[in-house]
Amino acid sequence: MSDLSQATAEALRLVAGGDPKLLDIVLLSLRVSLTAVVFACAVGLPLGATVAVSRFPGRRTVVVVLNALMGLPPVVVGLAVYLLLSRAGPLGAMGLLFTPTAMVIAQAILITPIIAALSRQVVEDAWVEYREQLRSLGERRFGAVLTMLWDLRFSLVTIVLAGFGRAAAEVGAVMIVGGNIDGVTRVMTTAIALETSKGDLPLALGLGIVLLTIVLALNAAADIVKDTAQRRYG
C-alpha cells in the first residue's frame, strides 16, 4: 500500500515537474499517434463514406471485412509490418525498421479500418435522408462523399478520436516495429511496459497518468465541440 502511494506521489512529482525524460516520451507518443491518425483519416474517411453512398456487387462483403478488421490484433499488425520492413523484407531497403516512421505505419494500418468502418456506418445512416436530395441536385458520387463528410463533421470527430485513442493506447505493434529504443522509439505504452517490468513504478505510473489525461481531455474537448456545434447547426 505504501509502495503504491509512494509511487503515485513520485509519479505526480515527475508529471508536475515536467521531467524531461517523461516529456520526450510523451511528445514522441503524440507525434507518432497523431501522424498515424492523419494518414488513417486521409484513407479511412473517404473510404468509409464511399462505401456508404455506393451500391456495387460484393458491397456486403466489403462491409463485413471492414468491420472485422476493426478487431485487428496489434501484435499481428506489428509482425506484418516488421516482416515488410525488416532487412530481408520487400521494403527492407528503406531502412525504416525501429524508427518512428515504422511505428506510424503500424498504427495507421491498425486504425484505418476502425475509422473507415465507423464512418461508413455514420455516413450510411445519414445517407438515407440525403440521398434523394443530393441526387436531385445532380451531385455525383465523389461530390456526395465530400458533402457527406463535411456535413457529418461533428459526428466524425468522435470516430477520429476513437482512432487516436486506439493508436495511442496500443503497445504490441509499436513494440515490435519500434523496438522501444530509449530516446528514439520509446513511447508511453512501451515505456510503461518496460518500467513496470523493471520495477520503476513512479515513471510507469506517471506515464499512465499522462496517457489517461490526454485521452480524457481530448474526448472532453470533442464532446464540447460536438455539443456546441450541434446546438448551433442542428
Next chain:
Amino acid sequence: MTSAMRAPRSLLPLRLDDVVFAIGGRRVIDRVSLTLEAGRRTVIVGPNGAGKSVLLRLCHGLLQPTSGTIAWNALELPGEPRRQAMVFQRPVLLRRSALANIVYALAVARVPTEHREARAREALRKVGLDALAAHPARVLSGGEQQRVALARAWALNPEVLFLDEPTANLDPGATHEIERVIGAMHAAGTKIVMVTHNLGQARRLGDEILFLHQGRLLERASADRFFKRPASLEAAQFLEGELPW
C-alpha cells in the same frame, strides 16, 4: 450546328409511355402513359398508396421504371447540370447557413463562382428570407426550411419543378407562404408538377389535375372540371370522402 448549341432544346414535353414500377411484384405504378407540357400547373392527387410520390420520383429520375419509357424532349446527360428540381415533403438542408445551402446547389450546377452568392441572395430575397441568410439552415423553423428549399430550387432556374407534398408538415401561415412562392415561380415560367393531399391546395394551385388510383392514372382534367364533375367513380368517391374536411 452552333445555333443549335446556343439555344438548348426545351426539356418539355415529358413523355411517359406505358410506365410500370414494381416492388416485389406489386405494381406501384401500373402502365401510366402521359405527356406533360410546359405551362400549366399540374397537380397530382389520389388516396394514400396511389403511387403519387413514386410517379414524381420516376419523372425526376430518382427511380427507374421497371418497364416502359420516360423521355424528356431534350436528353439529360449524367454529369450535366440539371434543368429540373424537386422539393421534398421534408426539406433536406445541409449543416451550413441558408445562403451556403443555395450556393452549394449552384456549385453542383456548375454556376461560375463569382455569380453564386448574388444568385443565392436573390433567391432568398424572393422567398422573403434575406434576413436569415447567415442563419444555420437546420435550426430554422419547418416553414422557413421549406422556403430555403424552394429558394434553392428557384436559384437553379429549373424548367420543371417537382413538389412532393411540400406543405404536408406546415401550419396554414407557412403553407400560404409556400403557395405564394410556388405561384411566383410558375409566373416566372417554371413548369410546376406537384403532389398534394390537400384538395383546397389542389384547387388553388392546379390548372390541371391528374388523379391516380392504385398506381393507375384514372383521370386527367382541368381543375375546374375535375372538382365539379369527376369522370371516374373512384375520383368521385375520393372527392366525397375528402371534401367534408
